[in-house]
Amino acid sequence: MKKIVVANRGEIALRVMRTAKKMGIKTVAVYSEADRNAPHVRFADEAILLGPPPSNQSYLLGDKIIEEAKKLNADGIHPGYGFLSENATFAEAVEKNGLVFIGPKSHAIRVMGSKLAAKDAVKDYNIPMVPGIDEAITDVAKAKQIAKEIGFPILIKASAGGGGKGMRVVEKEEDLESQMKRAISEATSAFGDGSVFIEKYVTSPRHIEIQVMADTHGNTVHFFERECSIQRRHQKVVEEAPSAVLTPELRAKMGEAACKVAKACDYVGAGTVEFLLDGDHNFYFLEMNTRLQVEHPVTELISGVDLVELQIKVARGEHLPFTQxxxxxxxxxxxxxxxxxxxLNDFLPSVGVLERYRLPVGEGIRVDNGFEEGMEVPIYYDPMLAKLITYGKTREEAIALMISAIADYQIEGVQTTLPFGAFVMQHEAFTTGNFDTHFVKHFYDTAIIKKSQEEEAKVAAMVALKKYLEDKNTIKLPQ
Incomplete structure (x- = not known):
């Protein structure tokens, strides 16, 4: 494999390209008109303009990406995450055109892309699942009957869903019909598939996921767990590895279960098996993400592996170089x-120009970044600028370093999640490890962030005034 197309943008495109360059592989960037001057375009050896800014006119044009890849004699395509990364039709088309898809086979993507199909695939492997039904349902009367059997509260989930869309918690029977209609409508709108199913709602869940890697020779390993319970709108904001609550025995059981899930769909490459962990430390299979995860760096740091390098080696047909x-x-x-x-405003997107953009640096600090000072944050894509990662010998050390790194990260021109990150890192529930996916609902207080920002502004004003008075009183000596 001498040249690959990275079919993505921003920080993940740069992340993949850096490893490819380290391996002596040339890279081809793809970009929309909005990303013409983006860092990932300049970093690559070659670049392909796909079209106007909207994703459906640029980054989602699978056929065009394949066509241009062939013109440039590329050997493979790395999809990153998002966009086409979990599109089974695209993966299949890449292979049919004589290129290597650096990811799982289309069969695994299809099976794990449907939560119902995924549950069906793993049911013979004795993997714990949340009580519920394993078939799509639209009949409200039948839904009520099932809900009574498993007990309220229940969770209505879109089969093709993700990111919290098509998901509704129902506390009591009289709310079931209206919430079910909303879930079906939202699922149809978001995924073109209104299939929903019902399962027991785990009231104090933690979101634990296991990173797996499988080669084409039947070998599958896991790289332990990531804790992803700090979320807003069912989407992750803070992740860590390892989890503060898993025992070695539980870790081994969950790792074994994750490898079984991978084997259930003949998985190849990097994937993540997601579980819910309840208050009694019972775990339940949730779903499998058939791609590299946003939060993969924390796993790389604690395990000492480069997951992108392994993805490429596995795609080339190589054996995994280690055992569990x-x-x-x-x-x-x-x-x-x-x-x-x-x-401070319900995490609504904040677009604008990055008037100041300076990254923190130092030992134990890693920033996977896709932006530069002076760039505009486009409205067309996911609003993530970068990932700030810290590493220490202990959890306490990693937290302390994160607080320091957040303070050193300078961003002006847009609002960011940096203040929220500082809030999380200093909250007792987080530092003690006593939290779940409801952290934002239970503990997040915008007043604390506002007060902190006001105090910082006062200190800055006092420093400026002191400097002004010192300068004013300085006697200038004649030259």
Whole structure:
């Protein structure tokens, strides 16, 4: 494999390209008109203009990407995450055109792309699942009957869903019909598929996921877990590895279950198996993400592996260079997704020009970044600017370093999730490890962030005044 097309943008495009360059592989960037001057375009050896800014006119044009890849004699395509990364039709088309798709086979993407199909695929492997039904349902009367059997509260979920869309928690029977109609409508709108199913709602869940990697020779390993419970609108903002609550025994059980899920769909490459962990530390299979995850850096730091390098090697047909027994956890890593969102205004997107944009640096600090000072944050795509990652010998060290790195990250021109990250890192529920996916609902207080910002502004004003008075009183000596 001498040349690959990276079918993505921003920080993940740069992340993949850096590893490819390290491996002596040339890279081809793709870009929309909005990203003409983006860092990933300049970093690549070659670049392809796909079209206007909207994704459906640029980054989602699978056929055009394949066509241009062939023209440039590329050997493979790395999809990153988002866009076409979990599109089974695209993966299949890449292979049919004589290119290597650096990811799983289309069969695995299809099976795991449907939550119902995924549950069906793993049911013979004795993997714990949340009580519920394993078939799509639209009949309200039948839904009520099932809900009574498993007990309220229940969760209505879109089969083809993700990112919290088509998902409704129902506390009591009289709300079931209206919430079910909303879930079906939202699922149809978001995914073109209104299929929903019902399962028991786990009241105090933690979101734990296991990173797996499988080669084409039947070998599958896991790289331990990531804790992803700090979320807003069912989407992750803070992730860490390892989890503060897993025992070695539970970790081994969940890792084994994750490898079984991968084998259930003949998985190849990097994937993530997601679980819910309840208050009694029972775990339940949730879904499998058939791609590289946003939060993969924390796993890389604690395991000492380059997951993108392994993806490429597996895609080339190589054996995994280690067994499960060779892998161990070293240290602790934290990740904050730095979104251009306003944490004081319900995390709504904040667009504008990055008037000031300076990254923190230092030992134990990693920033996977896709922006530069002076760039405009486009409204067309996910508002993530970068990922701020810290690594220490202990969880406490990683948290302390994250607080320091957030303070050193300078961004002006847009609102970001940096203040929210600082809030999380200093909250007792987080530092003690006593939290779940309801952290934002239970603990997040915008007043604390506002007060902190006001105090910072006062200190800055006092420093400026002191400097002004010092300068004013300085006696200028004649030259």
């Amino acid at each position: 027994e060779d892998l161990s956890i070293n240290g602790h890593a934290m990740e904050l997704r730095v979104y251009a969102e306003d944490p």
